Amino acid sequence: MKVFVESSDVLPLVDVEIALPVGSLRDPAGREGLAQLTGQLMRFGPRGLSRERFEERLAHLGARLSVEVSMRTTRIRATVLRRNLEPLLALLARMVWEPALRGRDFAKLKRQAQASLVARLDDDQTLGAICFREALFGTHPYSRPLSGHPESIARIGVDQVEDFYSRHVGHGAFFVGIAGDVIDAEARAMIASVFPAAGHRTSRSAEVPPTRARPGRHVVIVDKPERAQTQLFIGTLGARTRDRDLFPLIVSNTAFGGTFSSPLMQQVRAVRGWSYGAYSRLLHSTQRDAWYMWSAPAAEYSAECAALQLELLERWVERGITRAELGFAQRYLINSHCFDRDTPAKRLEAKLDIELLGIPRSYIEKHDELVAGVDRQRANDSTRARISTRDLIIVVVATANDVVASFEALPGVQSVEILPFDEV
Amino acid sequence: MAAPDVLVERLNRGVRKRNARWTFVSEQAFGEALELRRFRLGNGLAVLTLVDRAAPTISYHTWFRVGSRDERPGKTGLAHLFEHLMFNETRSHALGEFDRLMERAGAEANAATWTDWTFFYENAPRGALPLLIELEADRMSNLVLRVPQVTSEKEVVANERKLRVEDDVEGKALELLYANAFRRHPYRWPTIGWMEDIRGFTVRDCRDFYRAHYAPNNATVVIAGDFDEKKALASMQEHYGGLSGTRLRPKKRVKEPSQRAERVVHFPAPTPTPKLLVGYPAPAFSHPDTAALVVANELLFGGRSSRLHRLLCVDREVALSVRGSISPFVDPGLYEMWFAIREGTKIQRVIALLDKELRRLESRGPAATELEKAINQLELSFLHTMETAGGKAEQVGFHETVVHDGAAVFKRLASYRQVTAEDVRRAVVKYLRPFRRTRVEITPKTP
Incomplete structure (x- = not known):
């Protein structure tokens, strides 16, 4: 894993990012939304800690956490009060490398994802943007909406999430970044003490064919x-x-x-x-x-x-x-x-x-x-x-x-x- | 940096015009490392400086103590229209030149209007400060208001209203909430204004408004970031020193009658899912109870571990998202709660769950660990607002305008830390009573 540190003592605040070059372009055809659901289910926390307790711990540390999936990346981002950086890193390490990926959480997540797709209909600008990409890219993977379609979400099971995690995330090429009120050596020592001691793996980007414009x-x-x-x-x-x-x-x-x-x-x-x-x-x-x-x-x-x-x-x-x-x-x-x-x-x-x-x-x-x-x-x-x-x-x-x-x-x-x- | 009183003495040497003479007002700590200094020009312009060399940027804010509360029925939206007009022609700069000069310098310029204030800001590379001072001083007194500018900007604002209110379910709900929760206070009309009022503005309306409110003695300038304070004040002396103050009318104080029964507004809309917006009368931003209510809000709505998110979005799965906020107004406003309800769920069910949770908080209050969690989250939010020069300038400008103390943001954080479980419980009992609230219920319109 490659580590990047950007030190600044202006505020007692630290941003942490764990990122890897895996995104929705890895979604299998017909299961659009899989990469995003995988990221969201990881966000529910590690094995041995219920979703509720995981949320409680994060909040208690004065931390905020998001998992953002794009076409080509998954970025796990957290911000935390400086005094709680070390316990946050330990919690994140467990979440990323020992995610619970529980079936009952997934059932809720799936219902939430379906409800979000319905709620999205309120947002005209988002509707226009999705439709524009679909019309522009046709069947090319660039046309895929990150959140999938109701039909594609319905087809995804927790076993596919586990498989996606294991093939693309768990053994992925991670990059870790820390920015804020921590000096370089200290940040690296903290990471070394809580993150798995794996060497940096490389991950080939998802290959996609050239895009073509529809004539006219x-x-x-x-x-x-x-x-x-x-x-x-x-x-x-x-x-x-x-x-x-x-x-x-x-x-x-x-x-x-x-x-x-x-x-x-x-x-x-x-x-x-x-x-x-x-x-x-x-x-x-x-x-x-x-x-x-x-x-x-x-x-x-x-x-x-x-x-x-x-x-x-x-x-x-x-x-x-x-x-x-x-x-x-x-x-x-x-x-x-x-x-x-x-x-x-x-x-x-x-x-x-x-x-x-x-x-x-x-x-x-x-x-x-x-x-x-x-x-x-x-x-x-x-x-x-x-x-x-x-x-x-x-x-x-x-x-x-x-x-x-x-x-x-x-x-x-x-x-x-x-x-x-x-x-x- | 030079001592401020010495600095002022040097700057005033040989300056005869009273309007251009500086007075040093005060200096106070802004956090652990910075100092906030307050100066005043002879014409009444308040200037707050916050030198911070964390990044090679500056932020220049001009806050005017005028907002939609200063309008009158039939002329609503004038303060917001003015926010737009201020980017137009002046006697020194042709139409479009303000934006061209700003953008060429790498500055981002924008503005915002709400009930109690209007502010204009630029975030710029540090070298751009002289330009910002010149252009801001210019438009404070030299704005050209003619038919073409007013007509074009009215059209833009009408379109903005269609975008943000007429075609936006949440925008529409907010408008309905304030229109029904307030009967007398000017907070009852929308800041963007009613459409018929926007259509009806004349050039004369605009000129009168400009003369009445846009003057140095109704404004506060905040400069934050990497700049030379002495050069900045000297440049301001040159550009603002020739401006005169206006005769300000005292603000009307309107007391909203106490609400004695719940108000419910039903609004069918072309939306796939129901929504609920609830407003409870809340104290003014400066009121001591606000801190306890902010902490209560964090307990109820702050993130995924909060009580209402967990209850409504996770356990019962009746809502997709929930959020709450307390209006940061000069006069008493509303504690707003928004619920995006899932398809097929009845609004009444969400209300029943909300009431039950509020009663639970009222009867037992939060546990010490829960309270500590909320304070940590508020501290995190506070630090986020302080990350950039623009964030700091906005906090200073807002607090100076609303509570007359630019450094009060730190006092607020301290006040959250002092909130006890009993304070929270008392605030819930006092403010979150069903009979005092207004509800806007949005239901999907069947085709």
């Missing part, structure tokens, strides 16, 4: 009753983490829709007042992840807003960003970079990202140089090479009857699908 422009309307406001996602494929033009694309996207001053926000919000916000996001992973624009216009001008965003997108891709926009985005990215490292926990996170996500060390250590090194030509070439204006997914969460005709009329739209909101 396609609209999906997530039909929900009584929507005064809509949630609008327009996007296409984004970037790979190791793409050579990742930084030019980051700078270009920042200029287009990454700040309050960017043309996307200005045209949608400041000039027209159509949406409380509008931004564009560039995601990257081992294969091309998503690039998308988000806004939340009122139903009466949702399609008009989509048309405007499409026009802005075409202008950005075809004409590129100006020299002034480039300089502005570079200064913004460089100057605000201090907020990526203003707490020990954030500095630790950056170190762990290098290990867990395969992010090149230079992205963190030479961030400012990489941003400053982008010229206008490279920014615009990378935008044209990566961001398609032809192959686009447009997802709108709205009352279908209010918007269907106007979305059908958007330029270049080849199909319009209406999906009831409770089927997302």
Whole structure:
């Protein structure tokens, strides 16, 4: 196991992270949600300690604990009062390497997971985001929702959780990070005394095939009753983490829709007042992840807003960003970079990202140089090479009857699908 | 750092304008390592400095003592609209320039409005402080309020309301709770305002509001982080020293009549599961009973080992999530409790379980270990708020505005430590009576 320490005596507080490069991409087809259920069941505590007593002990230490599963990682994060660091580490070690994984707890967890999927229907933005990824990635593993579907959750039993734990977690390649009021040697000694003395294992990342864009422009309307406001996602494929033009694309996207001053926000919000916000996001992973624009216009001008965003997108891709926009985005990215490292926990996170996500060390250590090194030509070439204006997914969460005709009329739209909101 | 009285003397040398002369007010410990200093400019602007070199960042907060309570029926939402308008054109800077300059400097600028206050903040790299001072001083007195800006921002706010209230079950429930729990006090209307009021604002309404509330003598500036105090105060003298105070009207004190019977609001909504929002009248934030209620809240709702989470979400499986909070208001507010109920469970069942648990807490009070656990969790929450310069500045600004003591956050933590089991029991008996509460019951609307 690799250990990282980020010391700071500013507050009597310590963050602990135990992480491994295992996430929902390991979910078997038809059992989506397995990685997350495994993490959540581990969270119920170790053998020899009931769920209730485990929670009591954590709370009594002045600790908070979460297990977060993403596509490619599982991160067990805890924060604790400094005076209780040692007992917390001992408790965490038991939870991670001797989890109870009890059948009766799993039955409750499964009912809770199903109930959460029902409750999620209240959240229009989440519904839109899930639907967007499903429409964009189709059958590719990147389309899988972390929490699974009601059907996939129903198929998962505690034996599959035990199996997943034993194959991917119990013997996984762990990284341990400690940040806060503890010095390096002390932290390492504490870890050595409570964590298993295993050497560091390596774990191959889940391999996934390249993502492919669906040709053409396609609209999906997530039909929900009584929507005064809509949630609008327009996007296409984004970037790979190791793409050579990742930084030019980051700078270009920042200029287009990454700040309050960017043309996307200005045209949608400041000039027209159509949406409380509008931004564009560039995601990257081992294969091309998503690039998308988000806004939340009122139903009466949702399609008009989509048309405007499409026009802005075409202008950005075809004409590129100006020299002034480039300089502005570079200064913004460089100057605000201090907020990526203003707490020990954030500095630790950056170190762990290098290990867990395969992010090149230079992205963190030479961030400012990489941003400053982008010229206008490279920014615009990378935008044209990566961001398609032809192959686009447009997802709108709205009352279908209010918007269907106007979305059908958007330029270049080849199909319009209406999906009831409770089927997302 | 120079002694504050010496610093002030140096800064005031040769300064003739009364508005631009500094007064040193006080200095107090802020935790074990930091010092919070309080200064006042001649025009009434209060400035609190907290030098903290933990990270190369600064946070600049401007708190105005104006919120939705300062509005009147028919003009609700004006304080919140103003939060938006303050990012627009000034006599010195064109539309959009404020955000452009801030973002180019790497600063994050935003604002928030609630019942008793409005605050504007920037979190920025340490070198950006002169820019922040210049731009904040500028918009405190030079805002341009014309038809295009007001019209556009009204539309943005109307859309924000649709997003956060009309299409959001929880937002709608909160609005209904306060509208029914309060009959006289201005806390009864939503901070974002009623839609018809938002639509009806005129440029004149905005200008009047600006003149009445946006002035140095109605504001507190907090600077926290890695900065040179002397340079900061000198720069503030230059930029704020020319501003004049306004004639502030005394705050109206409205006493809400005591509630004598339970109020219940039924609201069918397009949602798949029932929800329950309960509000019990709670004391003002500065009231001594608040500490005991905060501890009670931690026992009931603080994390997975709390009483109501365990009872409702784990043992009985009738709720998916529960939470509680006490409104941190200048005047008495509400103790809010939210229950996201599972499909198929009747709201009445959750209410019965809630009442039973409250009676249990009332009759026996918490055990010593349970109390200690709650205090540890509150200490953890407190430390979390202190992690960044922005967190510290917000705590200082909030406490200065609401209880007139920027360092009171430490006193609050000490007051939680002094709460006894009997205090908790007494607080439950005094405040959590069913006949005094208001309930909003949201049921799924059948298509």
